[in-house]
Amino acid sequence: DVQLVESGGGLVQAGGSLRLSCAASGFIFINFEMNWVRQAPGKGLEWVSHISSSGRTTYSADSVKGRFTVSRDNAKNSLYLQMHSLRAEDTAVYYCARGRGTEDSFDNWGPGTLVTVSS
Amino acid sequence: DIQMTQFPSTLSASVGDRVTITCRASQSISYWLAWYQQKPGKAPNLLIYKASSLESGVPSRFSGSGSETEFNLTISSLQPDDFATYYCQEYNTYSWTFGQGTRVEIK
Numbered sequence: 001d002v003q004l005v006e007s008g009g010g011l012v013q014a015g016g017s018l019r020l021s022c023a024a025s026g027f028i029f030i031n032f033e034m035n036w037v038r039q040a041p042g043k044g045l046e047w048v049s050h051i052s053s054s055g056r057t058t059y060s061a062d063s064v065k066g067r068f069t070v071s072r073d074n075a076k077n078s079l080y081l082q083m084h085s086l087r088a089e090d091t092a093v094y095y096c097a098r099g100r101g102t103e104d105s106f107d108n109w110g111p112g113t114l115v116t117v118s119s
Numbered sequence: 120d121i122q123m124t125q126f127p128s129t130l131s132a133s134v135g136d137r138v139t140i141t142c143r144a145s146q147s148i149s150y151w152l153a154w155y156q157q158k159p160g161k162a163p164n165l166l167i168y169k170a171s172s173l174e175s176g177v178p179s180r181f182s183g184s185g186s187e188t189e190f191n192l193t194i195s196s197l198q199p200d201d202f203a204t205y206y207c208q209e210y211n212t213y214s215w216t217f218g219q220g221t222r223v224e225i226k
Contacts, residue, residue: 035215037163045155045163045206047215059213062120095162105153105210107174109162 002026002108004096009113016086016117022079022096022110029077030054033099035106036070036081038092038115048094049081064090088119121145121209125218131226132197140192140221142207147187151211154183154192157220158203166205167192197223 008020022034036048049060049070058070069082079096093114097106122145132138142152150170155163165174167183170190180195194201202225207218 044220045157045208045217047208047217050213050215061214100165100168103210103213105165105168105208106155106163106215107165107168109164111162 002098004098004108004110006094006096006110006113009094009115011116011118012086014087014117014119017082017084018086018115020081020083020094020096020113020115022081024077024079024096024098027098029072030074033102033104034070034072034079035097035099036068036079037095037097037106037109038090039095039112040089040092043092046092050099051079083115086115086117088117091115091117120214121148121212121216123207123209123216123218125205125207125221127221128219129222129224131224133226134197134199136197136226138194138197138223140205140207140223142185142190142192142218144188144190144209144211148209148211150186151209152183152185152190153208153210154181155206155208156201156203157206163206194223 003025051070055072067085071080093112095112096110098108100107124143152170154167157163171183204222
């Protein structure tokens with residue numbers, strides 16, 4: 001079975017940094033594009049970042065561009081999100097999600113990890 | 120940037136009802152649209168991709184239609200397990216934008 005498990009969330013002060021990880025199992029990780037999606041408390045879903053299967057191509061939402069960096073280690077079946085200059089509005093549950101195909105919808109999601117930024 | 124607008128934002132319905140949720144894109148996205156169901160405290164679950172293709176394992180009472188700028192998600196006969204929030208998502212551009220969500224609640 002496909003499994004995605006996020007970790008690394010927690011409480012951080014505004015202006016601080018945090019690195020999220022997503023451990024993947026149950027599928028051939030190197031074959032799939034991956035994404036980060038977040039959801040602020042009581043709010044809707046917001047796509048954050050996308051990375052190609054090789055890791056050579058990334059895209060990010062304007063709201064995080066220049067502050068967040070997505071990366072992956074295909075040898076470790078892991079996805080990462082490095083977050084800098086965190087703001088109160090970055091407080092959210094962060095999900096990693098597998099791309100169904102090339103630049104496609106998201107067919108498997110992790111349970112999420114909560115990031116709280118205190119101001 | 121493409122904007123995705125869903126309506127209604129809340130829908131009250133009874134078990135057995137046929138319900139339809141609409142999603143409108145600010146510009147043409149062909150058929151690059153997905154629908155997700157999310158229950159409180161849980162991750163979203165993919166229901167429909169490419170506007171009308173049913174994801175494996177999803178009950179056939181869910182269906183999607185539309186193209187270009189207007190899309191619908193229909194539940195043919197609402198079941199107790201279907202009370203949740205539904206989101207559309209475009210993936211025509213490199214932005215994967217979600218709609219704001221439609222909460223389906225018990226009437």
